[in-house]
Amino acid sequence: MHEDDGQIRRMCSDAGARGKHRDGRETEGAGHGALLLEVQPPSDRSQAQGFRTNAQTVRNKVNDTVHTLEDDVVIPGLPNSLDIITGPATNTRRNAWPPANGDTQTPPSERERALDSTDVARHWEANAEAWTRQARSGFDIFRDAVNTPAFMAQLPAIQGREGLDVGCGEGSNTRQLARRGAKMMAVDIAPTFVRHAQETECKDPLGIEFRVGDGMALPFVEESFDFVTAFMSLMDMPDPQRALREANRVLRSGGFLQFSILHPCFVPPHRKVLRRRNGKTRAIEIGDYFATTTGRVDTWWFSMLSRKQRQKVAPFQTPIFHRTLSQWIDLVVGAGFAIEKLGEPTAGTAPGRREAVLEDTEVAPLSLIVLATKRRAVSGPSPAPTP
Ligand SMILES: C[S@@+](CC[C@H](N)C(=O)[O-])C[C@H]1O[C@@H](n2cnc3c(N)ncnc32)[C@H](O)[C@@H]1O
16 A cells, blocks of 8 residues: 555655744744734633624625524534534525625636535635644634544544545544554645645654545555545535445455544534523524535634634635435445444533533534444446435
8 A cells, every 4th residue: 555655755855844933833834925823712601602793793794695693693503613604694505696705707607516526626725724724723623622532432443554544634633543553544635734744744753644635536456444534524525425435445345434524414504503692502403404515615714713813814615515314324335334333422522621612512413423344345436426
């Protein structure tokens, strides 16, 4: 599998320049005109309650996409980790016009077409610099406090095994896998993520090889790995069936796949978190569960980003391809896997973290973790996607 062991050394010597904070911390991407985030993420409820103001501010900027806030409804939903400030309406705005990103040049007919891998790569590449900086500053609290701990708790033993992490982002979770003793390979479709991951690997080597690659067309031969992981990336892929079949193809017989996705039941195209005036989560409103999306682009910031910080950084734009729970199960089984275990992480599994936004996960889970073993090999192209 690691036929090109010279690649890491070459990439290390090619690694781009990094800057330094005044306090000596590394400033990833500082040489690329990046905006530095100096402020630590908020951790108490009083700041979380300030989100109402945030949401209203954003509504002014992207007023085509945000729901009117009801009297006791403070914070819109949180797909991915976070605060989709353009949340619920974004989720149903597949054809919204004018678009939140101000692109009025592209005609609606073109914007409505299904997104493909190239579109997905473009969006994630545009997010990657700011995402890396913010995630490494602790703003991705859903990942760090809820999803990844639950994922690791559910993971079978990986000590001494060869693994592939698909959609690795800036590599934080891949590094956790490597620290558990696995020999890790990782791919992501956005080159900037891979560059940041590789730079960290050069600085603090864990034997990980990071590559630019598409989870739907993995650059590895059959049966290269003992296990495959994908943290919150498969729902970002236009054809998850192909991605699952690719995972099956590169797995050795008896190997396992473990992935997390936005929970199909509780983060469908329409989601809104209803809160009491004291900030406590009251309920999650969901809708459009049966609407398979082929190119929805959500616009949002990490919840923990303050109002001031949001004025300095552009929101993320992430393509999401929603499937129902039964569709996901059909896809996993159809790709030759037997499902062994499902996980539904909640902040209850994150002792010590009481941020208000994490409480949403005590009402309903934000992500679903699936552990499956390779039952049989599948070959040939993916059948046509389910409508
Ligand atoms: C929500 S981020 C999660 C990143 C990382 N796994 C983590 O948990 O921090 C989704 C990641 O999937 C990547 N991605 C999306 N589509 C992909 C594809 N077709 N192949 C590989 N990576 C992809 C994105 O570039 C992004 O890094």
